[in-house]
Amino acid sequence: MSQARKQIRLNAFDMNCVGHISHGMWTHPRDRSADYTDIAYWQHLARTLERGLFDGLFIADIIGLYDVYKGGPETALITGAQTPLNDPILLAPIMAAVTEHLGFGITVNLTYEQPYLFARRFSTLDHLTKGRIGWNIVTGYLDSAARGLGQDKLQNHDGRYDVADEFMEVVYKLWEGSWEDDAVLRDRERRIFTNPSKVHRISHRGPHYQVDGIHLSEPSPQRTPLLYQAGSSDRGRRFAGEHAECVFVNGPSRAITRSVVEDIRRKAVAAGRRPDDVKAFVGVTVIVAPTEAEAQDLFAEYREHASAEGGLAHFSASVGLDFAAYDPDEPISFVKNDANNSALEAITKRSPDKVWTVRALREQMKLGSRNQPIVGSPSQVADQLAAWVEEADVDGFNLTRTVTPESVEAFVDLVVPELQNRGLYKTAYEEGPLRQKLFGAPRLPDRHRAAQFRRSWPAAAE
Template sequence: MTKKIHIYAFDMNCVSHINHGLWTHPRDQSTSYTSLEYWANLARTAERGKLDGIFLADIVGVYDVYKGSPATAIATGAQTPVNDPLLVVPVMAYVTQHLGFGVTVNTTYEPPYLLARRLSTLDHLTNGRVGWNIVTGYLDSAARAMGFSEQPDHDHRYDVADEYMEVLYKLWEGSWDSDAVVRDRTSGRYADPDKVRAIKHRGQHYQLDAIHLSEPSLQRTPVLYQAGSSTRGRKFAAEHAECAFIGGNKPEAAASIVSDIRQRAVANGRSADAVKLFTSLSVVVGRTEAEAEEKLEDYRRHAITEAALAHYSSSIGIDLARYDLDEPIVYQKTNANNSALEAITTRSPDKIWTRREIVDQMVLGSRQKPVVGTPQQIADHMQAWIDIGDIDGFNLPRTVAPESLEDFVDLVVPILQERGMFKADYSEGTLREKLFGSGHAHLPANHPGSRFRHPAANP
């Protein structure tokens, strides 16, 4: 039986997300990211293609490692400026019925009590179609913006995030009984106080004595995503995530990460398929090979390599401007994105990465080379990732917006559907049910968050 894949449009509430510089293309509309219509149109296109959702990245801070300054990121629009990802979700939910929404929020700088309410609110407004991408941050500029001299140690951030999750599970799963809300117009009684309880938490990093401010939403806990495939990140994913995003330029490289996360999930009492694994895939598709190559060359003229280097330098915590073109890049512990640095050092033993090698990868202003070809060739490439990498789905970063998503929806999706690789239509239910099957609106019993569910709060 052919494995059905999951596909998200990967975006960010900014002008330049992954493929830097393509906002300068004459057909690109991403400079309209501050308008509601831009996001409404994106959502309509994604739902027309039966995509699982729109996944919104985010950062808190600016890219200021490259050349010791944010000037390059500011000048090129490399994720600067960037607006709040959560605020564009309601308009996209309003114009769609099935599309899911993954939003990135940083645990290091967001109080858990307030985040619990914001995500519950989105779960209500989307009718159970929201997920949360759990990140701990990787920018010193973010730490300084939030009043710290530097960000906490990489692994320590995950230790704190473990307790952060415990606080949220208690609020989402245990504060309100399932039948606490009665909405009795005759008596004027909206909710039963005896079925709403304060959450008391006294931990190493967080203290709480409060009821959850939101009544139970359809999913209670939103679908939990996680992006980070460092060793500590994988441990966190295996314990908490329902979907995880991993890197890797080739499926062979990703396969070991996928296997490790699945094994860790089993060791935590979950099933091997409890965490769905996704990778990023930039696509340039044409009706013929010649058309695809012509489109690539057209796009390529607008890529800004300096912007990509500014992004990558901050990601790995190393100023690539300090390296000679052919000087090998060696691993050094940083508090930035360890998995991105490991990918070109410790996890790449057969290849010596240099600044020249990295720049050669930056075909469209990204450290990831695009996949270029006909719809059939794109589908073949995706199938190889499934067969060799054992992944479950893809995040599709925009190149030229909105035509890159429109091209994928119009040209590639029909081929995937013909091959039985992708759904012909949406199933009913919440985002979690669409991912894991009918009747799975809430965290499963083998997820660690479910143990904080009050007996009277059972779904």
């Protein structure tokens, strides 16, 4: 097969919980995900990923419980489907302490944040990790989260993105426009720590946020953290085109995924950016062993522990439809609601050749999720990854775990060397902050929307 045109980028995809994507795997006797409350568990993962030269660990999050399926949270609780769930932010410092290069993409739902304090939290993380922090921007999709935070129900889907646009403007002002690069002097002789003339008050008055104050943190290595975004709905793509540097996309085929990626890049160009200002990552589950036969045996072993019920509880909440109320062979149609529209679009609008039913979903969930795993030898897995990069025009992958830690260890030990031998994967880390590793400069370029809120310090590198 032909070679991919670019080197593959890799993130691990995880969550501060027992069951993330492949539901039911915690019941496997070798799985250690029930140790998610232990610092040592996460530090071992971080060391493994850095050994495999992963660009980052993308840490998902959700606020609320999956309580749509069968009208309540019982299935999610029984199967461990992303519950119980701990805070993702607190994982970054403990993993950064045992690594030097690994980046951390932290998911935070801006719908329930105040930008003034949020901006300080991420500046602090960027300082503590020496510039290895990214923010996965989400707006949420669960009514249970809204109720838990004192609201009657979730705000409408497109309206959440309108709020998100304003939230981004506020944090850009704080990160990019409040402190000049040379504001902090640390001058012991003159007893001046900060030059007040180099620090600027931010005044924002908008329909959703009012902020009048100075950013609480001095400039961090990246100022604005690397910006991730995972929404692929029409409104989400527009948001990604304006803001995101790394987008997480999923599609039922390479051709359909390519169309999504091309659309996001077109929207980036419309926002005054370049197509390559956005790197696209597709989610992938890999089961690999030294031979194809061994990999298939491992796949069969894992399947015995999969929970389709957990997968349905997860997906029902994601799309806002109770699949327990459907006839098993009733076609699933797109219903625009205030949940995750892009997830429902993926099986309705973007799968014209297949009629999706609850029975089909159950059959698809071979490992407790809709993700169809790549199963095979290192060479076969590398073939598939290279094909995705070439045919879908993605830049890399978010690798989901199955049985942990062995699934990630196997990928690092078997697939990474195969990719390196083909010249498709780096053999050493580049220096510098996370954005510099991915884009060649530590700060956002001047063509990004955030740059308009800078003052008169030197322009960012192109």
